[in-house]
Amino acid sequence: MTAPNASPVQSRPLWGAGKTVVLLVGAAILWSYLGTGSNLLLPFQADGRHQVALFFSQLFPPNLSASLLTRALRGSLETLAVSIMGTLLAVLIGFPLGALSAYTVMGNRRFSEAEGSSAVARLWRRLIYDGSTLLLNFLRSVPELFWALIFIVAVGLGPFPGVLALGFHTGGVLGKLYSESLEALDSRPLEALQATGASTLKVFLFGMVPLALPQLLSYTLYRWEVNIRTAAVLGVVGAGGLGQDILVAMGLLHYQDLATFLIATLAIVIAVDFLSTFLRLRLIPS
Amino acid sequence: MAPSIEIENLVKVFDGRVAALDSLSLQVEEGEKVALIGPSGAGKTTLFRLLNCILTPTRGTLRLQGCDVTRLSEKSLRELRARIGTIYQQHNLVPQLRVAHNVLAGKLGRLSTARALWNFWDPRPDGDVVRALTQVGIAGKYWERTAALSGGQQQRVAVARALVQNPDILLADEPVSSVDPALAQEIVSLLADLAQEGGKTLVVSLHSVELALAHFPRIVGLRGGKLYFDLPPDQITAELLSGLFTRCEAERGVPERVLRGAVSPVFPLDSPYDKA
Numbered sequence: 001m002t003a004p005n006a007s008p009v010q011s012r013p014l015w016g017a018g019k020t021v022v023l024l025v026g027a028a029i030l031w032s033y034l035g036t037g038s039n040l041l042l043p044f045q046a047d048g049r050h051q052v053a054l055f056f057s058q059l060f061p062p063n064l065s066a067s068l069l070t071r072a073l074r075g076s077l078e079t080l081a082v083s084i085m086g087t088l089l090a091v092l093i094g095f096p097l098g099a100l101s102a103y104t105v106m107g108n109r110r111f112s113e114a115e116g117s118s119a120v121a122r123l124w125r126r127l128i129y130d131g132s133t134l135l136l137n138f139l140r141s142v143p144e145l146f147w148a149l150i151f152i153v154a155v156g157l158g159p160f161p162g163v164l165a166l167g168f169h170t171g172g173v174l175g176k177l178y179s180e181s182l183e184a185l186d187s188r189p190l191e192a193l194q195a196t197g198a199s200t201l202k203v204f205l206f207g208m209v210p211l212a213l214p215q216l217l218s219y220t221l222y223r224w225e226v227n228i229r230t231a232a233v234l235g236v237v238g239a240g241g242l243g244q245d246i247l248v249a250m251g252l253l254h255y256q257d258l259a260t261f262l263i264a265t266l267a268i269v270i271a272v273d274f275l276s277t278f279l280r281l282r283l284i285p286s
Numbered sequence: 287m288a289p290s291i292e293i294e295n296l297v298k299v300f301d302g303r304v305a306a307l308d309s310l311s312l313q314v315e316e317g318e319k320v321a322l323i324g325p326s327g328a329g330k331t332t333l334f335r336l337l338n339c340i341l342t343p344t345r346g347t348l349r350l351q352g353c354d355v356t357r358l359s360e361k362s363l364r365e366l367r368a369r370i371g372t373i374y375q376q377h378n379l380v381p382q383l384r385v386a387h388n389v390l391a392g393k394l395g396r397l398s399t400a401r402a403l404w405n406f407w408d409p410r411p412d413g414d415v416v417r418a419l420t421q422v423g424i425a426g427k428y429w430e431r432t433a434a435l436s437g438g439q440q441q442r443v444a445v446a447r448a449l450v451q452n453p454d455i456l457l458a459d460e461p462v463s464s465v466d467p468a469l470a471q472e473i474v475s476l477l478a479d480l481a482q483e484g485g486k487t488l489v490v491s492l493h494s495v496e497l498a499l500a501h502f503p504r505i506v507g508l509r510g511g512k513l514y515f516d517l518p519p520d521q522i523t524a525e526l527l528s529g530l531f532t533r534c535e536a537e538r539g540v541p542e543r544v545l546r547g548a549v550s551p552v553f554p555l556d557s558p559y560d561k562a
């Protein structure tokens with residue numbers, strides 16, 4: 001028998017984990033808002049509204065003189081070239097390192113147990129596997145912008161440090177993605193190749209690469225789309241292309257030139273997105 | 287002359303608890319043709335994966351052409367594998383490659399990497415591949431992308447790859463269970479004839495007992511990882527067969543459903559990296 005006034009529903013504790021989390025998140029948001037001097041009320045303040053409107057009115061009309069259009073075109077092509085070369089360098093760095101950091105390539109028990117390899121060979125494989133994983137992590141954790149600043153000091157201003165910056169960071173990203181693809185393959189065709197007496201290198205070339213290729217291509221094209229945006233940004237720190245034109249136009253307060261360069265950036269980003277999607281649909285059978 | 291296959295008290299345990307093969311002993315002479323039958327989960331696939339040197343025995347001895355497989359270096363292991371051909375049930379081709387390239391893969395054990403790359407690159411048809419594809423009746427599919435083929439055609443490609451490999455010991459794990467009965471009959475006869483002509487040792491596991499009895503002079507019954515019988519076809523009785531195939535889960539110790547759930551089709555070795 002229960003007491004007559006006992007409810008079948010228990011009351012909750014006054015203070016629980018859920019409430020603590022809500023409070024902490026709230027505090028973090030408030031702290032960040034104040035710390036960054038954010039002002040979400042700007043559009044509602046007459047003064048702020050006026051400033052924003054003034055800036056945008058100065059962008060119009062965009063400067064469409066022949067000489068500026070030529071410069072915008074040259075800048076766009078340079079940014080495009082940086083994104084292509086940067087992505088290519090990233091593939092050259094990411095593919096070998098990604099393969100070496102895939103346990104299906106370098107592990108001591110790949111798709112079968114029987115390996116017969118000596119202790120020294122196993123140790124070497126382990127070292128190469130760990131070393132390339134570490135190197136990829138490092139390449140990836142340094143942002144492109146930092147790589148660009150480092151390479152600008154090392155090789156001077158211009159598009160080349162931009163290429164190196166994209167190649168190093170994206171190489172780290174692609175290497176990681178490649179290695180995960182190579183680890184997630186169906187093991188059955190690979191086991192069949194190994195059973196013919198093929199070495200790991202041959203299983204890699206004639207089994208893993210064709211099996212993984214659609215996914216590797218898809219990742220690469222996607223990173224190219226990311227890189228065309230980044231290539232434009234890298235120009236702002238001096239690595240050539242449209243970004244550099246934008247920086248100069250802003251410094252000289254030539255806002256109508258700036259408008260033209262911004263439109264050019266938009267156009268080239270959209271063009272690369274289209275091309276990449278088109279290639280992905282054509283190259284990669286679903 | 288050493289026997290092709292010598293197995294003594296072979297034990298294979300998976301994950302430290304599933305005994306897929308339990309103290310199996312078996313000897314197969316050079317040029318013999320053996321059919322392996324047994325219920326699913328009997329250990330047939332595991333036996334084939336040990337025979338083609340993909341798995342290592344947990345205990346017991348396995349000698350192939352007189353070599354103890356547990357004592358081989360990486361290089362001799364590959365040389366031994368090149369002399370053993372395997373045809374699987376399905377899903378053992380690289381679907382993105384062309385038919386010609388999947389068949390050429392049968393030569394990978396013998397060619398240098400550079401030579402193999404050249405053969406894959408070369409647009410001229412390879413004589414051995416053409417011959418093998420003609421033998422299995424799909425020479426017209428030479429440059430076709432493998433993924434575009436039907437299941438039965440893909441199985442012929444797998445047979446052609448084994449023909450190009452030209453091994454001393456030919457293993458086939460349920461090679462015809464995913465094809466129609468007429469083709470099944472055809473492929474099994476083809477394998478038996480090939481073994482006969484080339485004096486090759488042939489071990490085939492078959493789902494269909496009739497096919498086994500019709501084409502093989504020696505029938506091995508496997509059940510629960512143990513040898514159930516090893517007899518010529520005329521001594522196989524209905525009682526033996528019903529004993530081989532009746533369900534008796536308690537016998538295995540662990541329910542079969544649980545065991546099958548433990549096997550993942552992708553990377554059966556669950557460790558992300560060998561920690562040993």
Ligand SMILES: Nc1ncnc2c1ncn2[C@@H]1O[C@H](COP(=O)(O)OP(=O)(O)O)[C@@H](O)[C@H]1O
Pocket residue numbers: 300301304305306324325326327328329330331332333542545546547548549554555
């Ligand atoms: N890689 C594996 N890991 C764990 N258990 C396995 C593995 N391969 C097979 N087994 C188990 O071993 C037993 C024998 O399987 P298998 O050799 O595939 O039999 P069959 O081919 O005769 O159907 C089954 O119980 C199966 O679940």
Ligand SMILES: [Mg+2]
Pocket residue numbers: 330331332
């Ligand atoms: Mg099986």
